[in-house]
Amino acid sequence: MSSTDLNGMYLIQQVSDMTGLSKQVIRKWEERYHLVQPKRLENGYRIYSEVDINFLLNVKTLSGQGHTVKRAVEITKARNIVGDAIPEPSHSLQHPAILNDYVFRLLEKGAHCDELEIHLVLQQAYHAYGLADFLTSVIVPFLNEVGNKWHRNEWNEYQEAVSSLVTRDFLVQIRRNYQFRENASLIVGACLPYELHEIPLHILLLQLMQKGFKTMLVGAYPAPGSIESLVEKLKPAKVLLSATTTTPFDKDPDLLKRLDQFAVDNKHIDFYLGGTGALDYTMNKTLRAIHVTNSIEDVLR
Template sequence: MKTNQEHRLLVKEVSELTGLSPQVIRKWEQRYGLICPKRHRNGYRLYTCEDVGTLMKVCRLRDQGHSMKEALHLFHSHQAPNPIPKMPLSEDVLALLEKGAIYDEAGLLLLLKQALHRYGLEKFLSATVQPLMREIGDLWASGKWDESQETITSLAIRDFLVQIRRNFDLAEGSPLMLGCCLPHETHEIPLHIILLQAMMHGWQTIAAGPSPKLSSIEYLVQRLQPQKILLSATTATPFQHNLHLFEQLEDIAERNESTAFFIGGSGVFNHKIYFKPNRIQIAYSMADVFEESRDEID
């Protein structure tokens, strides 16, 4: 029996992901209260991706030699990290938010151009676009902005970044980097930021667009033969839709050995405990990709 209700998993699926037997999973649930699965109307336990992450974290601690008591203590002591203080927004970001709130697309584009000319591309991306996108996300999540405000502002920013990429001059014969969102990932802006950073390091780039199929990703790799491909997941949605997505991407990487595969984004970092990397490298920043490039040159 399978269920997609809120991406709930049956104990057999949790067992396959964690390597724990169903008996051990139930024992840890009942004896230690690590997880609290809901029940289907037929009585089956239904687990979440977060439950799987909890079990795997405790497994890792046990594998490191800790007793169950020590593993539980270490697990619970790391569940409440200190919040990261929010930096004050710059005048540029505040002005852009004002334009977005009233659907002023022309005003948004003018302010984006002025900020780009004032700071240069690198600082424009880090000090204007990235904090702007975080604030837009917070405003939408809190209900202070409606979907139309978020959509119109985000589309204006995306189109502006795409235009910069189109007009970016690179030396003939520059190496090629392909950028792809994962299936069911529709947030393109982080990918365009990453590709612009790559272009500043001398890479020609191509973006595959939002939510491509796995078959489309592999077709582009085979057709374009890029030296590198960056796979982006800003949200956890791709991994919630497909629990075996990372393994399927690994299979694609195995079949295309001439391309170096990198994967990153908040959705990746939140789910990396599930992954067993072989050919694909997890990139926590673009520096990870560029460090690897320098090693190749050396």
């Protein structure tokens, strides 16, 4: 039986797949702390709602931050993080995120490395939400949870890779089919050399395409010098550089200095550098021409 058959309710095995909690732990938190109160099917099987799963995930997050389970349950109940309703798609999601049915289904399919089902759920969510809310309410929360599961060793490399790659390919498909005016300003997005994580750039470029820009992406792990060559050839209005880790700077200590000089030499182009790794590495550094930011509003100025 699938979550679709249950009309937004989930069996305990599905909840276990989504949350990374064992069925034993879920039942223990229910019975000992009265955290959730699942309904029962005629055969006695527990079924859980979106609210139940969000409570379980919130307690798991808080306990991972050092709180006892008892205290995590108290905080969760006091916060009333989900109450009686799931927020509308346009609401921003902060961690611990309030997740929706599409994210739960993606986590379930990702746990089983089911590429086709992941793609189908993404397709359904995209048509249901529209691009803007699809990115903020489905893609970002899903990828955050995938990353959390990877860092906590709840998912193996294959589970993480399948979920990330199917999501990336789906975003690429949207970008390729997106219509823009021929006279639209061009933005080039580029991962730095040695950087493997390109999905944040796909998301950002799609958001910028909604603002009327034409975009081009230099994907993961570009060859040294390829970014500069492409920029000189295309003459874009803006260049977005991305590094989610500090690996590009660790591997090539002169990389940032060269790129900043390149930006100085091309003052007619606005250069931006973002990503967690970039922000960490440049924290105490002064750049002459590259703007360091993780804000799309800065890029749009």
